[in-house]
């Protein structure tokens with residue numbers, strides 16, 4: 001059976017991920033992501049209203065025109081998890097393929113909301129949305145010997161999976177995005193046992209496509225429970241403070257949000273989630289039963305209800321509340337940034353605490369915006385608690401363990417630019433792989449033929 005891989009997006013950047021695998025006549029697409037930084041760099045761009053070709057030209061979504069060189073029928077579009085760099089282009093591109101979107105329940109729900117928020121293509125989008133759980137399989141095409149499997153992984157968003165396409169030539173494992181978490185918060189540990197089995201059964205692993213994000217960092221990425229105890233220690237240390245405490249984190253990181261909610265309650269404060277995306281992710285997770293917030297946790301998305309909540313907090317006393325808000329990267333329109341600029345009814349006073357349960361994404365725009373936001377908060381006397389966070393991506397030893405478990409014949413580094421691939425290439429070479437032979441460093445828009 002001919003096996004070919006199209007590296008469509010996310011091979012020159014972090015963002016706009018998209019990869020296609022052809023096994024005989026059948027094609028499976030992994031991810032259709034948005035490169036948000038290419039959008040935010042332009043002022044006031046509303047992607048919802050933009051045409052896909054303009055977004056391709058902007059470098060915001062994958063240039064999928066290379067798909068016409070792939071001879072086969074697309075049978076499934078498989079987003080691995082709900083981060084925008086993996087699902088953000090589905091509303092722009094999926095309608096061109098006569099195939100269902102297949103994903104885990106939480107991811108499907110986020111895809112659904114994204115498509116509903118789309119004005120340009122919402123009418124042409126009629127792809128089926130199919131839920132599949134980790135551990136389940138689905139047959140692909142009519143040949144009877146291609147199968148799709150989901151393996152449960154742990155990442156900075158719940159319900160993430162690594163999809164595997166089983167073919168007679170071996171398995172193709174798509175490794176974006178994960179860390180190896182054996183004591184996560186809210187969900188099961190990563191299913192390493194299944195990866196080890198896949199590495200040994202049948203013809204083993206033909207190809208492993210890997211997220212290289214933290215390949216250059218030594219050791220292993222700590223568990224989410226590590227960030228959780230760091231958070232607990234921080235919040236406990238300010239338990240006696242009788243002024244304002246505000247926390248910010250990734251709104252999509254529901255595990256983290258739930259830890260903050262819990263510790264806020266522990267110190268006798270009422271947690272409130274503020275901001276549209278806070279309401280979206282946490283509300284969805286709660287509806288689907290991934291998390292059970294205390295009944296009195298407020299979630300407010302709309303500007304008016306947020307302002308009303310802030311006014312109530314100021315009236316009843318900041319010492320009774322712990323607002324959890326957006327703005328951990330200093331995004332100009334996010335809640336914390338607006339609070340720093342004094343644009344909300346919440347007044348930050350001398351000695352108030354601001355907890356950043358996030359790390360600054362090392363990119364000049366983010367770093368500049370975050371710097372500004374922090375300066376504004378400090379000018380009002382805020383005390384800053386920073387980097388209470390663990391990454392969602394594997395470091396060097398995690399990558400080594402994955403190679404050891406899977407023993408792939410071929411490797412394709414992904415989710416980075418050339419500079420980001422370099423440490424992963426070093427690791428793979430130390431394990432006997434060679435560039436141009438079985439280690440395929442590539443760019444966006446290329447085809448790699450693995451079996452002719």
Ligand SMILES: [Zn+2]
Nearest residue numbers: 081083155177
């Ligand atoms: Zn991710």
